[in-house]
Amino acid sequence: xxxxxxxxxxxxxxxxxxxxDSERMAEAMGAEGWVATDRPEDADLILLNTCHIREKASExxxxxxxxxxxxxxxxxxxxxxxxxxxxxxxxxxxVARQPAVDLVVGPQTYHRLPALVARAEAGERAxxxxxxxxxxxxxxxxxxxxxxxxxxxxxxxxxxxxxxxFCVVPxxxxxxxxxxxxxxxxxxxxxxxxxxxxxxxxxxNVNGYHGEGPGGRTWSLADLVGALAEIEGLLRIRxxxxxxxxxxxxxxxxxxxxxxxxxxxxxxxxxGSDRILRSMNRxxxxxDYLAVVDxxxxxxxxxxxxxxxxxGFPGETAADFEDTLRLVERVGYAQAYAFRxxxxxxxxxxxxxxxxxxxxxERLHRLQALLEAQQAEAQRAMVGRETTxxxxxxxxxxxxxxxKSEHLHAVHVDAPDAAIGTVARVRIREAATxxxxxxxx
Ligand code: SAH
Ligand code: SF4
Ligand code: F3S
Numbered sequence: 001x002x003x004x005x006x007x008x009x010x011x012x013x014x015x016x017x018x019x020x021d022s023e024r025m026a027e028a029m030g031a032e033g034w035v036a037t038d039r040p041e042d043a044d045l046i047l048l049n050t051c052h053i054r055e056k057a058s059e060x061x062x063x064x065x066x067x068x069x070x071x072x073x074x075x076x077x078x079x080x081x082x083x084x085x086x087x088x089x090x091x092x093x094x095v096a097r098q099p100a101v102d103l104v105v106g107p108q109t110y111h112r113l114p115a116l117v118a119r120a121e122a123g124e125r126a127x128x129x130x131x132x133x134x135x136x137x138x139x140x141x142x143x144x145x146x147x148x149x150x151x152x153x154x155x156x157x158x159x160x161x162x163x164x165x166f167c168v169v170p171x172x173x174x175x176x177x178x179x180x181x182x183x184x185x186x187x188x189x190x191x192x193x194x195x196x197x198x199x200x201x202x203x204x205n206v207n208g209y210h211g212e213g214p215g216g217r218t219w220s221l222a223d224l225v226g227a228l229a230e231i232e233g234l235l236r237i238r239x240x241x242x243x244x245x246x247x248x249x250x251x252x253x254x255x256x257x258x259x260x261x262x263x264x265x266x267x268x269x270x271x272g273s274d275r276i277l278r279s280m281n282r283x284x285x286x287x288d289y290l291a292v293v294d295x296x297x298x299x300x301x302x303x304x305x306x307x308x309x310x311x312g313f314p315g316e317t318a319a320d321f322e323d324t325l326r327l328v329e330r331v332g333y334a335q336a337y338a339f340r341x342x343x344x345x346x347x348x349x350x351x352x353x354x355x356x357x358x359x360x361x362e363r364l365h366r367l368q369a370l371l372e373a374q375q376a377e378a379q380r381a382m383v384g385r386e387t388t389x390x391x392x393x394x395x396x397x398x399x400x401x402x403x404k405s406e407h408l409h410a411v412h413v414d415a416p417d418a419a420i421g422t423v424a425r426v427r428i429r430e431a432a433t434x435x436x437x438x439x440x441x
Pocket of ligand 3: 084
Protein backbone atom coordinates (compact mmCIF):
# COMPACT_ATOMS: atom_id res chain seq x y z
CA UNK A 1 0.00 0.00 0.00
CA UNK A 2 1.24 3.48 -0.87
CA UNK A 3 0.60 6.66 1.09
CA UNK A 4 -3.02 7.79 1.49
CA UNK A 5 -4.16 9.79 -1.56
CA UNK A 6 -4.10 13.55 -1.23
CA UNK A 7 -7.43 15.25 -0.91
CA UNK A 8 -8.86 18.13 -2.89
CA UNK A 9 -11.77 20.33 -1.87
CA UNK A 10 -13.26 22.63 -4.52
CA UNK A 11 -15.70 25.42 -3.71
CA UNK A 12 -17.51 26.95 -6.67
CA UNK A 13 -19.29 30.28 -7.17
CA UNK A 14 -20.69 31.93 -10.29
CA UNK A 15 -22.16 30.53 -13.46
CA UNK A 16 -22.54 27.00 -14.82
CA UNK A 17 -19.28 27.33 -16.68
CA UNK A 18 -17.51 27.50 -13.34
CA UNK A 19 -19.34 24.33 -12.28
CA UNK A 20 -18.10 22.63 -15.43
CA ASP A 21 -14.57 23.96 -14.92
CA SER A 22 -14.49 22.79 -11.28
CA GLU A 23 -15.35 19.28 -12.43
CA ARG A 24 -12.60 19.39 -15.06
CA MET A 25 -10.08 20.60 -12.46
CA ALA A 26 -11.08 17.84 -10.05
CA GLU A 27 -10.68 15.32 -12.86
CA ALA A 28 -7.27 16.72 -13.83
CA MET A 29 -6.11 16.33 -10.22
CA GLY A 30 -7.80 12.91 -10.08
CA ALA A 31 -5.53 11.79 -12.91
CA GLU A 32 -2.62 12.72 -10.61
CA GLY A 33 -4.00 10.48 -7.85
CA TRP A 34 -5.92 13.09 -5.87
CA VAL A 35 -9.39 12.33 -4.47
CA ALA A 36 -12.21 14.81 -3.90
CA THR A 37 -13.54 15.63 -0.44
CA ASP A 38 -16.61 17.63 0.66
CA ARG A 39 -14.85 18.57 3.88
CA PRO A 40 -12.40 21.49 3.66
CA GLU A 41 -10.89 20.47 7.03
CA ASP A 42 -9.76 17.14 5.50
CA ALA A 43 -8.22 18.68 2.40
CA ASP A 44 -4.57 19.01 1.39
CA LEU A 45 -5.58 21.48 -1.31
CA ILE A 46 -8.55 23.86 -1.29
CA LEU A 47 -9.48 25.47 -4.60
CA LEU A 48 -11.83 28.45 -4.67
CA ASN A 49 -13.40 28.80 -8.11
CA THR A 50 -14.54 32.40 -8.08
CA CYS A 51 -16.91 34.80 -9.84
CA HIS A 52 -16.22 38.47 -10.63
CA ILE A 53 -19.54 39.45 -12.19
CA ARG A 54 -20.83 41.68 -9.35
CA GLU A 55 -19.06 43.17 -6.38
CA LYS A 56 -20.85 40.84 -3.96
CA ALA A 57 -19.81 37.76 -5.92
CA SER A 58 -16.22 38.88 -5.83
CA GLU A 59 -16.23 39.64 -2.09
CA UNK A 60 -17.26 36.06 -1.33
CA UNK A 61 -13.76 34.85 -2.08
CA UNK A 62 -12.19 37.23 0.42
CA UNK A 63 -14.59 36.27 3.22
CA UNK A 64 -14.02 32.59 2.45
CA UNK A 65 -10.25 33.11 2.69
CA UNK A 66 -10.81 34.59 6.15
CA UNK A 67 -12.78 31.51 7.19
CA UNK A 68 -10.06 29.17 5.89
CA UNK A 69 -7.18 30.81 7.76
CA UNK A 70 -7.59 28.69 10.94
CA UNK A 71 -7.39 25.52 8.80
CA UNK A 72 -4.07 26.67 7.53
CA UNK A 73 -2.83 27.28 11.07
CA UNK A 74 -3.93 23.76 12.02
CA UNK A 75 -2.34 22.17 8.94
CA UNK A 76 0.76 24.00 7.68
CA UNK A 77 0.89 21.69 4.62
CA UNK A 78 -2.54 22.80 3.42
CA UNK A 79 -2.38 24.68 0.11
CA UNK A 80 -5.03 27.18 -0.94
CA UNK A 81 -5.60 28.09 -4.56
CA UNK A 82 -7.79 30.72 -6.21
CA UNK A 83 -9.21 29.94 -9.65
CA UNK A 84 -11.87 31.50 -11.83
CA UNK A 85 -12.75 35.03 -12.81
CA UNK A 86 -11.51 36.85 -9.69
CA UNK A 87 -8.18 35.05 -10.14
CA UNK A 88 -8.04 36.29 -13.73
CA UNK A 89 -9.01 39.86 -12.86
CA UNK A 90 -7.06 40.33 -9.63
CA UNK A 91 -4.48 37.52 -9.58
CA UNK A 92 -1.41 39.62 -8.87
CA UNK A 93 -3.22 41.60 -6.14
CA UNK A 94 -4.41 38.40 -4.49
CA VAL A 95 -0.88 37.07 -4.30
CA ALA A 96 0.41 40.39 -2.95
CA ARG A 97 -2.29 40.90 -0.33
CA GLN A 98 -3.35 37.38 0.74
CA PRO A 99 -0.45 35.44 2.23
CA ALA A 100 -2.74 32.43 2.76
CA VAL A 101 -3.02 31.94 -1.01
CA ASP A 102 -0.44 29.54 -2.49
CA LEU A 103 -1.55 29.51 -6.09
CA VAL A 104 -3.65 31.51 -8.53
CA VAL A 105 -4.92 30.06 -11.78
CA GLY A 106 -7.05 31.83 -14.42
CA PRO A 107 -9.83 30.14 -16.43
CA GLN A 108 -7.68 29.68 -19.55
CA THR A 109 -4.85 27.71 -17.89
CA TYR A 110 -6.64 25.00 -15.91
CA HIS A 111 -4.75 22.31 -17.84
CA ARG A 112 -1.61 23.57 -16.11
CA LEU A 113 -3.12 23.14 -12.64
CA PRO A 114 -1.24 19.92 -11.70
CA ALA A 115 2.08 21.62 -12.51
CA LEU A 116 1.09 24.71 -10.52
CA VAL A 117 0.12 22.56 -7.54
CA ALA A 118 3.49 20.81 -7.71
CA ARG A 119 5.21 24.20 -7.62
CA ALA A 120 3.06 25.31 -4.66
CA GLU A 121 3.92 22.08 -2.85
CA ALA A 122 7.59 22.85 -3.41
CA GLY A 123 7.06 26.10 -1.52
CA GLU A 124 6.68 28.51 -4.42
CA ARG A 125 3.72 30.89 -4.75
CA ALA A 126 2.55 29.97 -8.23
CA UNK A 127 0.45 32.24 -10.46
CA UNK A 128 -0.77 31.63 -14.00
CA UNK A 129 -3.31 34.00 -15.54
CA UNK A 130 -2.12 33.81 -19.11
CA UNK A 131 -4.51 33.44 -22.01
CA UNK A 132 -2.57 30.97 -24.17
CA UNK A 133 -3.59 29.91 -27.68
CA UNK A 134 -3.65 26.18 -26.97
CA UNK A 135 -6.98 24.49 -26.29
CA UNK A 136 -7.01 23.84 -22.55
CA UNK A 137 -9.81 21.30 -22.96
CA UNK A 138 -7.59 19.13 -25.10
CA UNK A 139 -5.26 18.70 -22.13
CA UNK A 140 -7.87 18.30 -19.40
CA UNK A 141 -8.45 14.73 -18.27
CA UNK A 142 -11.91 13.22 -18.71
CA UNK A 143 -13.44 11.07 -16.00
CA UNK A 144 -14.41 7.44 -16.52
CA UNK A 145 -16.94 5.28 -14.71
CA UNK A 146 -20.62 6.00 -14.17
CA UNK A 147 -21.66 9.66 -13.99
CA UNK A 148 -22.91 10.97 -10.65
CA UNK A 149 -25.98 12.55 -12.30
CA UNK A 150 -27.94 11.91 -15.49
CA UNK A 151 -27.47 15.56 -16.45
CA UNK A 152 -24.19 17.19 -17.47
CA UNK A 153 -22.77 20.45 -18.73
CA UNK A 154 -20.60 20.63 -21.82
CA UNK A 155 -18.71 23.84 -22.59
CA UNK A 156 -18.80 24.43 -26.35
CA UNK A 157 -17.87 28.10 -26.51
CA UNK A 158 -16.05 30.33 -24.10
CA UNK A 159 -15.30 34.03 -23.83
CA UNK A 160 -17.08 37.07 -25.20
CA UNK A 161 -16.37 39.77 -27.78
CA UNK A 162 -19.52 41.77 -27.14
CA UNK A 163 -18.26 44.16 -24.47
CA UNK A 164 -21.50 45.21 -22.85
CA UNK A 165 -20.56 48.37 -20.95
CA PHE A 166 -21.22 46.85 -17.50
CA CYS A 167 -19.65 43.41 -17.91
CA VAL A 168 -16.31 41.89 -16.86
CA VAL A 169 -16.68 38.63 -18.80
CA PRO A 170 -14.76 39.74 -21.93
CA UNK A 171 -11.83 40.57 -19.62
CA UNK A 172 -11.99 37.52 -17.35
CA UNK A 173 -12.79 34.87 -19.97
CA UNK A 174 -11.07 36.44 -22.94
CA UNK A 175 -12.09 36.45 -26.60
CA UNK A 176 -14.80 34.19 -27.98
CA UNK A 177 -13.48 30.73 -28.84
CA UNK A 178 -15.55 27.78 -30.09
CA UNK A 179 -14.37 24.21 -29.57
CA UNK A 180 -14.13 21.93 -32.64
CA UNK A 181 -17.24 19.82 -33.25
CA UNK A 182 -15.43 16.46 -33.37
CA UNK A 183 -14.17 16.91 -29.80
CA UNK A 184 -17.58 17.96 -28.56
CA UNK A 185 -19.30 14.99 -30.16
CA UNK A 186 -16.66 12.70 -28.61
CA UNK A 187 -17.14 14.26 -25.20
CA UNK A 188 -20.93 14.03 -25.52
CA UNK A 189 -20.76 10.34 -26.54
CA UNK A 190 -18.46 9.63 -23.59
CA UNK A 191 -20.96 11.32 -21.26
CA UNK A 192 -23.84 9.29 -22.68
CA UNK A 193 -21.81 6.08 -22.28
CA UNK A 194 -21.41 7.01 -18.61
CA UNK A 195 -25.21 7.27 -18.23
CA UNK A 196 -25.81 10.97 -18.95
CA UNK A 197 -29.23 11.56 -20.56
CA UNK A 198 -29.37 15.35 -20.74
CA UNK A 199 -26.60 17.67 -21.87
CA UNK A 200 -26.64 21.43 -21.41
CA UNK A 201 -24.29 23.14 -23.86
CA UNK A 202 -22.51 26.04 -22.22
CA UNK A 203 -21.04 29.26 -23.52
CA UNK A 204 -21.02 32.91 -22.52
CA ASN A 205 -22.59 33.44 -25.95
CA VAL A 206 -23.43 29.86 -26.70
CA ASN A 207 -25.60 30.66 -29.71
CA GLY A 208 -22.66 32.51 -31.26
CA TYR A 209 -20.98 29.08 -31.51
CA HIS A 210 -19.07 28.68 -34.76
CA GLY A 211 -16.89 25.61 -34.44
CA GLU A 212 -14.67 23.84 -36.91
CA GLY A 213 -16.69 20.96 -38.33
CA PRO A 214 -15.75 18.04 -40.55
CA GLY A 215 -13.98 19.02 -43.76
CA GLY A 216 -13.16 22.45 -42.38
CA ARG A 217 -16.74 23.70 -42.68
CA THR A 218 -17.88 25.99 -39.86
CA TRP A 219 -20.75 24.61 -37.81
CA SER A 220 -23.40 26.74 -36.14
CA LEU A 221 -24.99 25.84 -32.82
CA ALA A 222 -27.99 24.51 -34.75
CA ASP A 223 -25.66 22.18 -36.72
CA LEU A 224 -24.13 20.97 -33.46
CA VAL A 225 -27.53 20.41 -31.82
CA GLY A 226 -28.61 18.42 -34.87
CA ALA A 227 -25.56 16.15 -34.66
CA LEU A 228 -25.95 15.69 -30.90
CA ALA A 229 -29.60 14.76 -31.36
CA GLU A 230 -28.46 11.73 -33.38
CA ILE A 231 -26.61 10.26 -30.39
CA GLU A 232 -28.65 7.32 -29.22
CA GLY A 233 -29.26 7.41 -25.48
CA LEU A 234 -29.03 11.19 -25.29
CA LEU A 235 -32.61 12.23 -24.57
CA ARG A 236 -32.49 15.96 -23.95
CA ILE A 237 -30.44 18.93 -25.11
CA ARG A 238 -30.38 22.44 -23.66
CA UNK A 239 -28.07 25.39 -24.17
CA UNK A 240 -27.22 28.55 -22.27
CA UNK A 241 -26.57 31.56 -22.31
CA UNK A 242 -27.79 33.08 -25.54
CA UNK A 243 -27.49 36.59 -26.91
CA UNK A 244 -30.50 37.95 -28.83
CA UNK A 245 -28.28 39.13 -31.72
CA UNK A 246 -26.99 35.60 -32.36
CA UNK A 247 -30.39 33.93 -32.47
CA UNK A 248 -30.11 32.82 -36.09
CA UNK A 249 -32.86 31.41 -38.30
CA UNK A 250 -31.48 27.86 -38.25
CA UNK A 251 -31.43 27.81 -34.44
CA UNK A 252 -34.95 29.21 -34.21
CA UNK A 253 -36.07 26.54 -36.68
CA UNK A 254 -34.35 23.83 -34.62
CA UNK A 255 -36.70 24.65 -31.74
CA UNK A 256 -39.59 23.57 -33.95
CA UNK A 257 -37.85 20.63 -35.61
CA UNK A 258 -35.65 18.94 -32.98
CA UNK A 259 -37.67 16.94 -30.45
CA UNK A 260 -34.66 16.53 -28.14
CA UNK A 261 -34.15 20.28 -27.86
CA UNK A 262 -36.04 21.26 -24.70
CA UNK A 263 -38.57 24.13 -24.83
CA UNK A 264 -36.80 26.44 -22.37
CA UNK A 265 -34.53 29.29 -23.30
CA UNK A 266 -32.46 31.69 -21.20
CA UNK A 267 -32.40 34.83 -23.33
CA UNK A 268 -31.24 37.87 -21.32
CA UNK A 269 -32.21 41.36 -22.50
CA UNK A 270 -30.97 43.43 -19.48
CA UNK A 271 -33.34 46.37 -20.04
CA GLY A 272 -36.52 47.30 -21.90
CA SER A 273 -35.38 50.85 -22.69
CA ASP A 274 -33.76 51.50 -26.06
CA ARG A 275 -31.84 54.43 -24.59
CA ILE A 276 -30.35 52.25 -21.84
CA LEU A 277 -29.72 49.35 -24.22
CA ARG A 278 -27.72 51.71 -26.42
CA SER A 279 -25.74 53.01 -23.49
CA MET A 280 -25.13 49.40 -22.38
CA ASN A 281 -23.67 48.70 -25.84
CA ARG A 282 -26.10 45.83 -26.31
CA UNK A 283 -26.47 46.58 -30.06
CA UNK A 284 -30.14 45.66 -30.12
CA UNK A 285 -33.40 47.42 -29.27
CA UNK A 286 -36.27 46.18 -27.13
CA UNK A 287 -38.20 45.72 -30.39
CA ASP A 288 -35.42 43.53 -31.86
CA TYR A 289 -35.59 41.35 -28.77
CA LEU A 290 -39.37 41.05 -28.87
CA ALA A 291 -39.20 40.12 -32.55
CA VAL A 292 -36.79 37.28 -31.72
CA VAL A 293 -39.12 36.11 -28.93
CA ASP A 294 -42.06 36.13 -31.36
CA UNK A 295 -40.16 34.15 -34.00
CA UNK A 296 -39.13 31.58 -31.39
CA UNK A 297 -42.71 31.25 -30.16
CA UNK A 298 -43.91 30.82 -33.73
CA UNK A 299 -41.44 27.91 -34.09
CA UNK A 300 -42.25 26.40 -30.70
CA UNK A 301 -45.41 27.82 -29.11
CA UNK A 302 -44.81 26.38 -25.63
CA UNK A 303 -41.24 27.72 -25.37
CA UNK A 304 -40.61 29.04 -21.84
CA UNK A 305 -38.36 32.06 -21.51
CA UNK A 306 -35.97 33.05 -18.81
CA UNK A 307 -33.98 36.27 -18.68
CA UNK A 308 -31.58 38.56 -16.85
CA UNK A 309 -32.21 42.22 -16.00
CA UNK A 310 -30.02 44.96 -14.62
CA UNK A 311 -31.78 47.79 -12.77
CA GLY A 312 -30.19 51.08 -11.83
CA PHE A 313 -27.77 51.15 -14.75
CA PRO A 314 -26.12 54.63 -14.88
CA GLY A 315 -28.56 57.09 -16.42
CA GLU A 316 -31.66 54.91 -15.94
CA THR A 317 -34.69 57.17 -15.45
CA ALA A 318 -38.13 56.28 -14.09
CA ALA A 319 -39.38 56.14 -17.68
CA ASP A 320 -36.56 53.75 -18.72
CA PHE A 321 -37.47 51.49 -15.83
CA GLU A 322 -41.16 51.55 -16.83
CA ASP A 323 -40.04 50.37 -20.29
CA THR A 324 -38.39 47.37 -18.63
CA LEU A 325 -41.58 46.53 -16.72
CA ARG A 326 -43.55 46.80 -19.97
CA LEU A 327 -41.17 44.45 -21.77
CA VAL A 328 -41.44 41.91 -18.95
CA GLU A 329 -45.22 42.08 -19.15
CA ARG A 330 -45.13 41.61 -22.90
CA VAL A 331 -42.80 38.56 -22.80
CA GLY A 332 -44.16 36.74 -19.74
CA TYR A 333 -41.14 34.98 -18.24
CA ALA A 334 -41.26 31.50 -16.76
CA GLN A 335 -38.30 32.54 -14.65
CA ALA A 336 -35.91 35.50 -14.60
CA TYR A 337 -33.18 37.13 -12.57
CA ALA A 338 -32.98 40.81 -11.73
CA PHE A 339 -29.75 42.36 -10.46
CA ARG A 340 -28.96 45.76 -9.10
CA UNK A 341 -26.25 47.30 -11.25
CA UNK A 342 -22.81 46.83 -9.73
CA UNK A 343 -19.97 49.02 -11.04
CA UNK A 344 -17.07 46.76 -12.05
CA UNK A 345 -13.51 48.04 -12.21
CA UNK A 346 -12.19 48.34 -15.77
CA UNK A 347 -15.59 48.39 -17.49
CA UNK A 348 -16.75 51.52 -19.38
CA UNK A 349 -19.91 51.98 -17.30
CA UNK A 350 -17.93 52.09 -14.06
CA UNK A 351 -16.85 55.64 -14.95
CA UNK A 352 -20.45 56.89 -15.17
CA UNK A 353 -22.59 58.50 -12.50
CA UNK A 354 -24.55 55.92 -10.52
CA UNK A 355 -28.29 55.92 -9.88
CA UNK A 356 -28.83 56.53 -6.11
CA UNK A 357 -28.66 53.18 -4.30
CA UNK A 358 -32.04 53.53 -2.58
CA UNK A 359 -33.77 54.23 -5.90
CA UNK A 360 -32.06 51.28 -7.59
CA UNK A 361 -33.09 49.00 -4.71
CA GLU A 362 -36.69 50.17 -4.91
CA ARG A 363 -36.75 49.42 -8.65
CA LEU A 364 -35.12 46.04 -8.04
CA HIS A 365 -37.88 45.09 -5.62
CA ARG A 366 -40.62 46.21 -8.02
CA LEU A 367 -39.13 44.21 -10.89
CA GLN A 368 -38.53 41.17 -8.70
CA ALA A 369 -42.16 41.26 -7.52
CA LEU A 370 -43.37 41.27 -11.13
CA LEU A 371 -40.99 38.44 -12.12
CA GLU A 372 -42.00 36.36 -9.10
CA ALA A 373 -45.67 36.80 -9.94
CA GLN A 374 -44.96 35.65 -13.50
CA GLN A 375 -43.03 32.66 -12.25
CA ALA A 376 -45.81 31.67 -9.84
CA GLU A 377 -48.32 31.97 -12.68
CA ALA A 378 -46.14 29.79 -14.95
CA GLN A 379 -45.92 27.17 -12.18
CA ARG A 380 -49.69 27.26 -11.54
CA ALA A 381 -50.40 26.90 -15.25
CA MET A 382 -48.69 23.49 -15.16
CA VAL A 383 -51.23 21.99 -12.75
CA GLY A 384 -53.33 19.33 -14.47
CA ARG A 385 -50.93 19.17 -17.43
CA GLU A 386 -48.90 16.24 -18.67
CA THR A 387 -45.18 16.61 -19.12
CA THR A 388 -42.12 14.41 -19.17
CA UNK A 389 -39.66 14.36 -16.27
CA UNK A 390 -36.03 13.24 -16.26
CA UNK A 391 -35.45 11.88 -12.75
CA UNK A 392 -32.15 13.07 -11.28
CA UNK A 393 -32.04 11.96 -7.65
CA UNK A 394 -33.99 11.03 -4.54
CA UNK A 395 -36.36 13.66 -3.16
CA UNK A 396 -36.66 14.70 0.46
CA UNK A 397 -39.45 12.26 1.34
CA UNK A 398 -38.80 8.49 1.22
CA UNK A 399 -40.03 6.91 -2.01
CA UNK A 400 -39.90 10.24 -3.79
CA UNK A 401 -37.68 11.27 -6.72
CA UNK A 402 -36.99 14.72 -8.05
CA UNK A 403 -36.32 15.60 -11.66
CA LYS A 404 -36.85 18.30 -14.24
CA SER A 405 -39.75 18.87 -16.59
CA GLU A 406 -39.16 19.81 -20.22
CA HIS A 407 -39.63 23.42 -19.13
CA LEU A 408 -37.03 23.04 -16.38
CA HIS A 409 -39.45 22.97 -13.45
CA ALA A 410 -38.27 20.86 -10.52
CA VAL A 411 -40.88 18.08 -10.15
CA HIS A 412 -41.35 15.74 -7.16
CA VAL A 413 -42.89 12.37 -7.97
CA ASP A 414 -43.34 9.10 -6.05
CA ALA A 415 -41.25 6.69 -8.09
CA PRO A 416 -38.75 3.86 -7.51
CA ASP A 417 -34.99 4.55 -7.34
CA ALA A 418 -34.59 2.53 -10.54
CA ALA A 419 -36.30 5.40 -12.38
CA ILE A 420 -33.32 7.71 -11.76
CA GLY A 421 -31.81 8.50 -15.14
CA THR A 422 -35.01 7.73 -17.04
CA VAL A 423 -37.65 9.98 -18.55
CA ALA A 424 -41.26 9.31 -17.57
CA ARG A 425 -44.64 10.84 -18.37
CA VAL A 426 -46.04 12.68 -15.38
CA ARG A 427 -49.25 14.56 -14.65
CA ILE A 428 -48.71 17.68 -12.54
CA ARG A 429 -50.88 17.65 -9.43
CA GLU A 430 -49.80 20.74 -7.51
CA ALA A 431 -47.55 23.79 -7.68
CA ALA A 432 -45.39 25.18 -4.86
CA THR A 433 -43.22 28.30 -5.15
CA UNK A 434 -40.15 26.65 -6.62
CA UNK A 435 -41.26 23.14 -7.51
CA UNK A 436 -44.16 21.04 -8.76
CA UNK A 437 -45.64 17.80 -7.50
CA UNK A 438 -46.84 15.16 -9.94
CA UNK A 439 -47.87 11.54 -10.44
CA UNK A 440 -46.50 8.92 -12.81
CA UNK A 441 -48.84 8.18 -15.69
N1 SAH B 1 -23.19 35.89 -21.20
C1 SAH B 1 -24.40 36.05 -20.55
C2 SAH B 1 -24.31 36.19 -19.06
C3 SAH B 1 -23.43 37.22 -18.48
S1 SAH B 1 -23.35 37.36 -16.75
C4 SAH B 1 -25.16 37.17 -21.22
O1 SAH B 1 -24.68 37.77 -22.14
O2 SAH B 1 -26.28 37.43 -20.87
C5 SAH B 1 -24.95 37.01 -16.16
C6 SAH B 1 -25.79 38.21 -15.86
O3 SAH B 1 -25.21 39.00 -14.85
C7 SAH B 1 -25.97 39.15 -17.02
O4 SAH B 1 -26.93 38.72 -17.92
C8 SAH B 1 -26.36 40.43 -16.33
O5 SAH B 1 -27.75 40.53 -16.15
C9 SAH B 1 -25.69 40.30 -14.96
N2 SAH B 1 -24.57 41.23 -14.84
C10 SAH B 1 -23.43 41.27 -15.56
N3 SAH B 1 -22.66 42.31 -15.17
C11 SAH B 1 -23.33 42.95 -14.19
C12 SAH B 1 -23.06 44.12 -13.40
N4 SAH B 1 -21.96 44.82 -13.57
N5 SAH B 1 -23.98 44.48 -12.47
C13 SAH B 1 -25.13 43.78 -12.32
N6 SAH B 1 -25.43 42.69 -13.03
C14 SAH B 1 -24.55 42.28 -13.97
FE1 SF4 C 1 -21.15 40.12 -20.66
FE2 SF4 C 1 -22.52 41.18 -22.66
FE3 SF4 C 1 -20.70 39.30 -23.14
FE4 SF4 C 1 -22.96 38.67 -21.91
S1 SF4 C 1 -22.79 39.46 -24.02
S2 SF4 C 1 -20.92 38.01 -21.33
S3 SF4 C 1 -23.39 40.47 -20.68
S4 SF4 C 1 -20.29 41.35 -22.36
FE1 F3S D 1 -18.90 34.87 -12.88
FE2 F3S D 1 -16.92 34.40 -14.53
FE3 F3S D 1 -19.20 33.11 -14.80
S1 F3S D 1 -17.46 36.36 -13.70
S2 F3S D 1 -20.69 34.60 -14.08
S3 F3S D 1 -17.84 32.96 -13.10
S4 F3S D 1 -17.89 33.83 -16.44
